[in-house]
Amino acid sequence: MLTVENLTCARGGVPVLTEVSFAVEAGRALILRGPNGIGKTTLLRTLAGLQPATDGTVRFPEDEGAYASHADGIKTALTVTENLKFWADVHAADLPDEILKTFDLADLRDRLGGTLSAGQKRRLGLARLGVIGRKVLFLDEPTVSLDAFSVRMFADWLQNTHLAAGGVAVIATHIDMGLDAPELDLTPFKAADDAGGGSDEAFL
Amino acid sequence: MIALLLRDLRLAIRAGGGFGLGLAFFLIVVVLVPFGVGPETELLSRIAPGILWVASLLAALLSLDRIFALDYEDGSLALLATSPLPMEGAAMIKALAHWITTGLPLTLAAPALGFLLSLAPEAYVYLLISLLVGTPALSMIGTFGAALTVGLRRGGLLLSLLVLPLYVPTLIFGAEAVRRGAEGLDPTGALMLMGGITAGSFALLPFATAAVLRINLR
Amino acid sequence: MSMWEYANPKRFMGWTRPVLPWTFGLAGVCLLVGLIWGFFFTPDDFRQGSTVKIIYLHVPSALMAINAWIMMLVASLIWVVRRHHVSALAARAAAPVGVVFTLIALFTGGIWGQPMWGTYWAWDPRLTSFLILFLFYLGYIALWEAIEDPDTAADLTSVLCMVGSVFAILSRYAVLFWNQGLHQGASLSLDKEENVADVFWFPLLVCIAGFVLLFIALVLMRTRTEIRARRIRALEARARRA
Numbered sequence: 001m002l003t004v005e006n007l008t009c010a011r012g013g014v015p016v017l018t019e020v021s022f023a024v025e026a027g028r029a030l031i032l033r034g035p036n037g038i039g040k041t042t043l044l045r046t047l048a049g050l051q052p053a054t055d056g057t058v059r060f061p062e063d064e065g066a067y068a069s070h071a072d073g074i075k076t077a078l079t080v081t082e083n084l085k086f087w088a089d090v091h092a093a094d095l096p097d098e099i100l101k102t103f104d105l106a107d108l109r110d111r112l113g114g115t116l117s118a119g120q121k122r123r124l125g126l127a128r129l130g131v132i133g134r135k136v137l138f139l140d141e142p143t144v145s146l147d148a149f150s151v152r153m154f155a156d157w158l159q160n161t162h163l164a165a166g167g168v169a170v171i172a173t174h175i176d177m178g179l180d181a182p183e184l185d186l187t188p189f190k191a192a193d194d195a196g197g198g199s200d201e202a203f204l
Numbered sequence: 205m206i207a208l209l210l211r212d213l214r215l216a217i218r219a220g221g222g223f224g225l226g227l228a229f230f231l232i233v234v235v236l237v238p239f240g241v242g243p244e245t246e247l248l249s250r251i252a253p254g255i256l257w258v259a260s261l262l263a264a265l266l267s268l269d270r271i272f273a274l275d276y277e278d279g280s281l282a283l284l285a286t287s288p289l290p291m292e293g294a295a296m297i298k299a300l301a302h303w304i305t306t307g308l309p310l311t312l313a314a315p316a317l318g319f320l321l322s323l324a325p326e327a328y329v330y331l332l333i334s335l336l337v338g339t340p341a342l343s344m345i346g347t348f349g350a351a352l353t354v355g356l357r358r359g360g361l362l363l364s365l366l367v368l369p370l371y372v373p374t375l376i377f378g379a380e381a382v383r384r385g386a387e388g389l390d391p392t393g394a395l396m397l398m399g400g401i402t403a404g405s406f407a408l409l410p411f412a413t414a415a416v417l418r419i420n421l422r
Numbered sequence: 423m424s425m426w427e428y429a430n431p432k433r434f435m436g437w438t439r440p441v442l443p444w445t446f447g448l449a450g451v452c453l454l455v456g457l458i459w460g461f462f463f464t465p466d467d468f469r470q471g472s473t474v475k476i477i478y479l480h481v482p483s484a485l486m487a488i489n490a491w492i493m494m495l496v497a498s499l500i501w502v503v504r505r506h507h508v509s510a511l512a513a514r515a516a517a518p519v520g521v522v523f524t525l526i527a528l529f530t531g532g533i534w535g536q537p538m539w540g541t542y543w544a545w546d547p548r549l550t551s552f553l554i555l556f557l558f559y560l561g562y563i564a565l566w567e568a569i570e571d572p573d574t575a576a577d578l579t580s581v582l583c584m585v586g587s588v589f590a591i592l593s594r595y596a597v598l599f600w601n602q603g604l605h606q607g608a609s610l611s612l613d614k615e616e617n618v619a620d621v622f623w624f625p626l627l628v629c630i631a632g633f634v635l636l637f638i639a640l641v642l643m644r645t646r647t648e649i650r651a652r653r654i655r656a657l658e659a660r661a662r663r664a
Contacts, residue, residue, distance in 0.1 A: 013573060014659055048286055051422045067286050071279025077218035078211070089207030090287050132287075193663045199573045200656030202507050203431050203649065348585065352565065352578055362561075362568050366582065369557040370589045373596035380600060397599070401592065412585050419577045 001026040001168045002047075002136055007056035008191070009039065009046040013199035015054060015191040016042050022184055026135075029158065029169040029179055034186035040172035041069070043186070044138045047170060054197040060168070066134035070144055072125025076114030080105055080124055083113055084131050091132040102157055103127040104150070118145040126154055130161070137162065137169040143177060155179055205293050208284075212301035226263040226306045227313055233259040234317045245322045252321035253331070253382035259317075260310045260335060261342060261371055267306055268346040269363050271298050272354040272417070281354075285421055291414035296406065299340070299347040299413075307339030323386065330385030334395060338378040341402040345370045348409045351416040374401055429506040431649050438642050445639035452632030460625035467622075476534045478626060482633035484527035487555060490520030490637060494562070495587050498580035508645065510576035511652065513583065514566050515644030519637060521559040528552055547597040554593045558586050572652060 007020040016039035024030050032040050046053050048067035074083055081095070088095040100106045103123045108116065116124065122145050129137055143151045155177045158169060171177070216223065237255050238248055275281040284294055314335055315328050323331065349367035353359030381394035427433060460478035467474040497513035500506055531549060532542040543549065565582055569575035 012571060014663070050282055050285060063288055065286060067282065069279060069282070071277075071282070073275075073278055073280035073283045075211070075215060075278070075280070077215050082211075082214070086207055086211045087283075087287075090284070090289050092288070128283075193660065198656075198659075200652065200659060203653040203656045204660070345589075352582060353568075355574075356568050359568070362564055365557075365564055366561040369554055369561060369593070370586070372554055373589065373592040376593075376596040376600045394599070397596075408588075409585070412581055416578060416581050419574055419581075422574065 001166075002060045002170070003058075004047065005057045005059075007043075007046065007058060008054040008195075008197050009042050009051070010054045010198060011039065011042045015195045015197045017186060017189045018055075018191045018195055018197075020056070020186070020189045024168045024170065026166040026168060027163050029163060029171060029181035031177075031179070031181050031183045032170065032172040032186060033183050038186045038190060040186065041140050044069075044140050044170065044172055048138045060136045064135040065138065066129060066132055066136070067138045067140075068125060068129055068142060069140040072121055072128070074113040074116075074121055074124055076112065078113055079110050080113065080116070081109045083124060084127060087128045088131045091134070093131055093133050095131055099127055099130045102130060102153070102161070104153060119147060119150060122146055123150060123154075126157075130157065135167045137167065137171075139169060139171045139173075141173060142171060143173055143175055151175070151177060205289060205297050208289065208294060208297045209301055212298065213304060216301070216305040223305055223309050226267055227309050229266055230259050230263040230310055230313060231317065233262060234320060237321070249322040249324055249386075252318060252323040253327060253386060254379045255321060256314055256318055256323070256331060257334075257338075257375055257379040257382065260307075260314060260339065261375055263310055264302075264306050264339060264342045264346060265364055265367065265371075267302065268350050268367065269353070269360045271302055271347055271350040273350075273359075276354045276420075281417065282421055285418065291417055292410040295347060295351065295410040295413035295417065296344075299344040299406075299410075302347060303340050303343035307335070307343050311335040311339055323382075326388060327382050327386035330391050330395075331382050334378045334381040334391075334398065337395060337402055338374050338398050341374045341398070341405045342371060344402075344405040344409050345374070348413045348416070351413045351420065354417070355420040374398060377401065426504065426506065429508045431508055431653070434508050435646060435649060438646060442639060442642050442646070445635055445642065449632050449635035449639050452628055452635055454632075456625050456628035456630075456632050460622075460629060464621050464625060471537075473534060473537045474622070476530050477622070478629045480527060480530040480534060481626060482630045483523045483530065484552070485630060486633050486637050487520055487524040487527050487552065489634075490516050490523060491555065491558070491587070491590070493641075494520065495583055498583040501576055502580050502584075507576075507652070508649065510572075510580070511648040512641060512645045513579070514576075515648050516637075516641045517559055517563045517566070519640045519644065521556065521563065523633075523637070524552055524556045524559060528556065545601060547594075547601050550597045550601070551594050554597070555590060558590055562586065572655070 002024040004023070005021050008015055008018045009020075010016060020043065022030065032043065034040055042051075044067065045051050047058050048065050049058075050067065078086070080100075084099070085095050100109055103126060105120075105123060105127060108120060113121070113124070126142060142154065146154065159179060162169065171179075171181075234255060237251075241247060241251070272281060275284070285291060311332060314331055318328060318331055346367055349363050349370070352366060353363045356362065377394045377398035381391040381398065384391040384394060428437060457478055461475050464475070466472045494513040494516050497509045497516070501510040501513065528549070531552070535544065536542050562579060562582060565579050566575055569578060
């Protein structure tokens with residue numbers, strides 16, 4: 001469902017990863033591993049189409065990609081329900097009640113986004129993924145500031161709802177989420193110091 | 205698209221200051237002018253069209269940097285970019301929301317302030333029409349400027365520097381329409397030209413704004 | 423070989439190095455000849471007296487103020503379409519030169535206006551248009567300076583230059599609508615009847631040629647500086663990674 005071929009991506013005009021290739025079938029997830037600064041975020045942003053790839057191709061069904069990072073896009077002046085309803089409307093989707101239960105937000109539904117704790121905000125941000133109904137998820141450190149219980153809850157949702165329905169997820173994380181998914185270590189793809197393709201290349 | 209408009213309006217109301225700040229600024233500028241130029245009714249009545257237009261332009265300028273800054277900081281803009289909503293549509297909606305929270309209240313308040321400046325009675329209707337037709341252009345041009353400076357930490361002053369020269373034609377036609385109305389001349393020419401700028405801005409600037417947003421999100 | 427090859431930074435540095443001193447030299451000769459000819463060897467105007475001689479500075483700088491913006495617009499378009507770095511850097515290099523020409527045009531206009539109209543400044547359409555052009559230049563330069571990443575800056579300023587050009591033209595017509603003005607018609611036009619007399623016209627042409635060459639030389643020099651700055655940046659980035 002998701003195919004990546006010979007992808008080279010750059011951060012600030014400097015290539016960070018080169019020749020990344022992998023494929024993820026429907027119903028499967030892929031965990032990205034690698035030390036800080038290796039380019040996990042850059043890779044995910046490139047996959048999601050937020051920044052252009054220097055080289056190579058990314059293929060997945062059109063209008064099926066969704067990106068989630070530490071910035072959840074939560075409006076502090078809107079309630080939990082209003083925040084989710086907005087994203088549901090933008091994606092022309094419904095806001096089913098089960099989503100609130102799945103992400104343990106049912107008791108918080110009328111609280112303003114600004115009054116939530118960091119972990120609660122994170123759950124709200126992840127619940128957005130359940131609402132918009134996109135099949136290919138690019139998740140950048142989805143478990144930051146979640147407690148062990150919430151991590152398990154999110155992993156459950158991914159495994160039993162999202163992946164079970166034929167979805168795909170590419171996840172950059174440092175912890176063991178307990179998912180049955182292969183891992184991809186990005187260290188071998190690290191761009192060499194003299195790798196080509198940077199925006200300054202013409203000047204060297 | 206309607207969801208985005210409703211969300212922005214709701215945020216403007218909840219966050220407070222969305223409607224109020226621009227209006228208060230408008231009021232203060234108009235009140236300060238007679239202190240500066242003296243209380244003669246005749247002089248005030250002559251410069252009233254220009255003062256009202258310049259003041260509403262500055263009031264609209266005041267809230268421009270909020271159009272994209274908050275969405276950029278909390279990540280909503282990146283999420284919108286990957287949503288089915290086209291960026292061009294989002295840009296236009298953002299401008300529309302800015303107009304409803306700023307331009308429209310200014311337009312409605314302007315006649316009351318025209319009274320303070322002893323604007324000629326014949327000019328009121330043209331003041332309303334010119335602001336109604338012209339302020340959407342101010343919002344759309346301002347949205348473009350806000351998109352240009354969204355990634356910058358201190359973009360506010362730069363935003364004014366970029367946007368003010370772009371405001372010149374709208375200001376000239378707007379104030380000219382009111383002045384001609386006040387002097388009993390035919391203001392339709394100025395109004396038509398200003399309408400053309402507004403229509404052209406809404407037709408073309410969303411594309412420029414969307415392109416700039418995509419560059420800034422990279 | 424395609425003409426775009428010359429836009430490669432290294433090739434650009436190569437071919438501009440021998441061209442640059444010649445351009446500067448030619449510009450200097452043209453300006454010297456044109457200005458001396460214009461100032462000392464033309465008759466006084468029967469109406470304006472010797473004040474008319476300021477046209478040898480005023481007209482060429484006003485022309486170049488506009489042409490510099492047009493060149494920036496073309497360079498921006500080339501950057502957007504073909505992504506040649508030199509093109510973006512040339513646009514950046516031209517802006518401060520354009521600002522200086524605009525200022526020269528405004529100041530010489532004021533000095534000329536004093537004896538002619540009795541005032542240094544009037545809100546005449548032409549003067550006002552140049553003032554607005556000056557503001558556009560300021561915004562463009564400020565945007566370049568404000569953005570750290572050079573490619574992002576090039577992209578954003580290109581869009582600003584295009585949108586700004588449309589609004590600059592709109593402003594020009596708006597200003598005409600607003601005030602009919604004191605300024606005489608254009609001194610140069612293809613319609614021979616309306617031109618200034620030949621005795622003024624030839625030295626003026628030489629001066630214009632001098633200003634054009636001076637503009638080219640300054641832009642080439644500044645572009646070379648920008649390319650060197652980018653090269654230092656690239657080498658530093660590489661050194662940091664190693």
